[in-house]
Amino acid sequence: MGPKRSRDGAMKDEKSGKPEQAASPFMPMFEGFRAELDEHHDRRERIIKASRDITAASKKMVRTLGQPVPAFVTKGNAQYWEIIENQYQHIAADVQGLNAFRYPQITGGNQEFMEALSFHHYLESQTLISYDDARARVASMSGSAGAVLLTPEDYILGIFDMVGELMRFSITAMATNGKLPAGQPKKEAKTSQDLPQDQDADTMDVDEQTPASKPSEEPRNILSDLRALRLQLEMFEPGGGKLGADVRKKADVMRECVDKVEKALYGLTVRGTERPKGWVPDVREDRRPEVESY
Amino acid sequence: MSAPSGMIDPAIFEGLQTKVDEDTAVRDELKDIIQALEKQNRNISFVLSRAHSTPYADLPSVLKASEESIQNAIETVGNLAQAASKQPYYKFNSMWSRQVQDALQGILFWAWLGGKDYNGNEAKCGxxxxxxxLGEVLKVPTNLKDKDEFHITIEEYLLALTSLVEELTRLARNAVTLGDYERPLLINQFVKDVFAGFQILNLKNDILRRKSDGLKYRVKDVEDVVYDLSLRNLVPKKGE
Known part of the structure; x- marks a missing residue:
């Protein structure tokens, strides 16, 4: 009764008369498996942690970016860039070669960072960062161990999320400035920086500011960019599979975001002249309390 | 207002679309092969399941009958390996992992029944x-670490092993029904040995963990069979 003994004769012999619980002949094999599975799990855990940290830092980054005060932005965000860079470097060695696609757990962090990166890029240059640039950016942050891969999926899903940030940004800007962010990024940075002083003389500004809200019909402003984005994202065919499911989920949210900006602008156009600066219908007035506390 | 905006370089989305379409094409190609493998797996398990109702002495006929379907599966896994090795392994492996596990399980069971060492005499189980x-049987690499090509992973092997244990648990009972009181003892030891191996693994909360948690119930099932046999003095004497 022991054909199985034949495969591991040497080990078997010393335990020949054994009852149960003697060492299983498969032990050496399983010990090998254990070592490799442990390695795999360690890698996976490092990546999950990095993905979370990148997500958290990216979210904070977006929050600072969202306040229309770009001058402080770069300074305040330096720490988050650093965190993210550290995390990418930390896991870079774990996702090389064969393991490049082994740990999809990184996608959460990648998407979130993509959102922050594209938003940042937009505020600086008013253009959409390309996939190749974004991938190169992550690669350059990954350090000497090799690049962490940013997949086209990460990119696309990150861009969907960025639409939400653009929406928040435009609505906050409309609420505080009484107009849609538009024009050259430098000009925009200036108006935003002027803001704190404006707020002291809140009521006095009303008349002055109202004519300024007219130029929101410039050929290019944040809304036309949002619409262009929406158009591209809707044209995009994600195919089946996971990307398809994810994209369909995010597409609805994305459309709503563009709608919200359009509605807010409508409100501003119809009633804008009757309202004091800082008042916008149908949106959260998260800016308002802050202003009053000055 | 939504005039062609200077914001988006149209090439960005064209490039992405191309990439995604390429992946879809790869998926379609793989899907055909995987479906073929699935069918062959069903054939293997169909033939091998006769082992549950075949007396020990007649096992060779079952093994012989399974040869063809096993050969087919080996060939299909070869095709899969060829197609899949053109891509990063882990990008698509979730597509076929299940089917490969089933094929592994079929071959493990076949080998356990004696198929691997069969030389025309009596089949030798265990x-x-x-x-x-397994890699040699399937003619594909196993557990690759530094090459990004198709291979059989440790996880796939272990998962197939848990399925083998389930199959053997069933066989332990059915052997008794056929009047075979020896194989349940063999299975009992085998299942215990496998279980002991699984116990030293540090598993995380994943499918392998769930499957290996189920092993203890299989061990118990087989023990129950052995218990029933020994209670009735049906256990063949050692050293017979």
């Missing part, structure tokens, strides 16, 4: 193919 031996 052999466990190692991961490397």
């Amino acid at each position: 052999r466990l193919l190692t991961l490397e031996e």
